[in-house]
Structure formats: structure tokens, C-alpha cells
Amino acid sequence: MKEEKSTTALSGYVATVILLVIAVTIYVSAVYNSPLFTIIGIILSLIILKGLTVINPNDAKVLILFGEYVGTVRQDGFFWVNPFAVKRKVSLKARNLNGHKMKVNDKLGNPIEIAAVTVWMVKDTAKALFAVDDYIQYVQVQSEAAVRHLANLFAYDNFEDEEATITLKDGAQQVSQMLEKELNERLERAGIEVIEARITHLAYAPEIASAMLQRQQATAVVAARKQIVEGAVGMVEMALERLSEKEIVQLDEERKAAMVSNLLVVLCGEKSVSPVVNAGTLYN
Incomplete structure (x- = not known):
């Protein structure tokens, strides 16, 4: 499995100065009717232009060269990278996943409605892009599966299960901690870190x-x-x-x-x- 590795990138301002020098060279060669230098200058200019990239704060660029993972540039700023490399942007910002209401059965088989909110961010860009097909959809599916599994482990309350020490209704803090732990285990494969996970909606199903x-x-x-x-x-x-x-x-x-x-x-x-x-x- 691919893991993230950092790579260095040249300053985009240095590349811009070189581009200006080449532009002057092209102008001079055109004045003195030197087509060879003109063509070479144009080709070099296009190559330099294609390698220029801007990375915003809390963003990263993953570089892929001819199907091979080269590395990730996490530093924000103006850079020049290999012009033949594919640059894929990955956001490193924290995101909210507000799960929709799901009807599931609790430990005792009672139908309940439950929903959770998950705060997550990309920790390993290589895993996020190469370990799963779509890491955003992967987070959504695994979050729903984790909430369903958690609801099946505990009773809604202790009316029918008086010996229960933790219930979905009264053990909010313990349940949230368990949900966060399970999500981190499920999403580690995709290089995702769960910052917080909490139950936002809990109620009996309308029929009961x-x-x-x-x-x-x-x-x-x-x-x-x-x-x-x-x-x-x-x-x-x-x-x-x-x-x-x-x-x-x-x-x-x-x-x-x-x-x-x-x-x-x-x-x-x-x-x-x-x-x-x-x-x-x-x-x-």
C-alpha cells in the first residue's frame, strides 16, 4: 500500500524569472532572424509554464509521473514541479459529514432512528488517492456502517435491559468515544483521521x-x-x-x-x- 512521502519543489518565482529570460531570448532571436533559438525558446517556455502550480493553505498536490507516485507537496505557495507529472489536488481541511437519519434495530431488536455527525480530515494523501476508489464516498459509507454496528451493540435505554451499564440514550459520551474509535479503525486504510464523532439524533421509530x-x-x-x-x-x-x-x-x-x-x-x-x-x- 502506498504511503505518503514528501517531495521538494522549486520556487515558482525563480521559474518565472527564467521564463522572462527565455522570453527576451525569443524576442532577440526573432529580431536577428534565428528560427532555431526561437523554436527552442518557445518549447522551453511551454514546459516551464506547464510546471507552474499554486498550492493554497491547507491544500496539497500529489504528483504522479507516468503512473508512478512521486510525492506530495504540502507547503503552500507558488512552485514549479515536473511539467510531465500529473498534479492532483487534495484538501487537508477538516470536513463535516452530517449523516442522515437511519432506521436500525438496537440490541433488543427495537426499531430506532439514529444519525451522527463526523468531523474528519485527510491525514495521508497517498492512501486517500490510491488505497480506495473515492475517499469521500468511502468515508460516507463506512460512517453509516459504523453507526449501524454501534446501534446494534447497545439498547436504546435500560427499561427492558436493567443490567445495561451503557445505553444509547444515557451513555452519550461513551458511545461517541466508541464510535470515534471504530471510525478511525475503519478509515485508517484510506488515510483519514476522525477528529470527532457524535450522535446527533436518537429516537424510537414512528411505529413504536x-x-x-x-x-x-x-x-x-x-x-x-x-x-x-x-x-x-x-x-x-x-x-x-x-x-x-x-x-x-x-x-x-x-x-x-x-x-x-x-x-x-x-x-x-x-x-x-x-x-x-x-x-x-x-x-x-
Whole structure:
């Protein structure tokens, strides 16, 4: 497999000065009617012109001479290279790949929608051009494959898999790190370095989203009820203890049970309770 190697290039300004000298020579030979020098000067001028190239910042030129990889010029500026070499431009800038939403199955088989964004750049220009057919398309395909594979490894949440330590919903940082690592392994062949990879969209598929929402709502209601009951029991216990300490009223077990029942109804009820005033005695 070809690996990148640096190559030197002559200054384009020196080549331009030589080109000007040749142009003066051509003019002088034309004045003194010397066709041989004129033809030679024109040929040399064309050769020098074809070798001139400009490399912008964060760009590189890969040189290929008669099917053989010569090297890569990474330094930006104005240069002159072998005029017979093919110059292929490769951008070294960081790029974003905003993946589209994909419908996949998580570890438990639930259909989900997932999408990820990948920040990548070319690290090895030789591998990018010669190891794969189209390195941009290669990044897109491998990124999609990596996201699909990652979604199959973890459950969406831990409702059905309570023993799961990492889920797609709650383990965003760990999942992103694993995605970045897998992408670097997949794209190393093409000389691509992944700077960052993160999940940007995660949701249940539309066909099960409603059922999953109801399940989440039911879980939230149960958790809220549990907390309400725990608080109500504590308040009833405190009320009975304070009444006993202050000796405000003496209650037998039956009246205590009735009082506890009434307090729990008041404290745990969803709606406000209308009090009933007993005009008789406590036992009537």
C-alpha cells in the first residue's frame, strides 16, 4: 500500500524569472532572424509554464509521473514541479459529514432512528488517492456502517435491559468515544483521521414511538406515586407521634386505623378533599 512521502519543489518565482529570460531570448532571436533559438525558446517556455502550480493553505498536490507516485507537496505557495507529472489536488481541511437519519434495530431488536455527525480530515494523501476508489464516498459509507454496528451493540435505554451499564440514550459520551474509535479503525486504510464523532439524533421509530411514550409515562407515574406514598406515610407517622407526645387525644387501634386511612386519602389523592365536620363525639 502506498504511503505518503514528501517531495521538494522549486520556487515558482525563480521559474518565472527564467521564463522572462527565455522570453527576451525569443524576442532577440526573432529580431536577428534565428528560427532555431526561437523554436527552442518557445518549447522551453511551454514546459516551464506547464510546471507552474499554486498550492493554497491547507491544500496539497500529489504528483504522479507516468503512473508512478512521486510525492506530495504540502507547503503552500507558488512552485514549479515536473511539467510531465500529473498534479492532483487534495484538501487537508477538516470536513463535516452530517449523516442522515437511519432506521436500525438496537440490541433488543427495537426499531430506532439514529444519525451522527463526523468531523474528519485527510491525514495521508497517498492512501486517500490510491488505497480506495473515492475517499469521500468511502468515508460516507463506512460512517453509516459504523453507526449501524454501534446501534446494534447497545439498547436504546435500560427499561427492558436493567443490567445495561451503557445505553444509547444515557451513555452519550461513551458511545461517541466508541464510535470515534471504530471510525478511525475503519478509515485508517484510506488515510483519514476522525477528529470527532457524535450522535446527533436518537429516537424510537414512528411505529413504536407512541407505545414507548406510554411506557415512559407509566414509569414516571409509578415513580411519582411511590414518592408521594413514602412522604404520606412519614407525615402520618409524625402526626401520630406528635399527638401521642402532646397527649392531645387518646386513640384506640381502630380509631388510629381510621385516622391513618383518612390521612392517606387526603395526602395521596389527586384532587383536593372536602372535609366533613363531625358535630357529635369522636365515636359517633
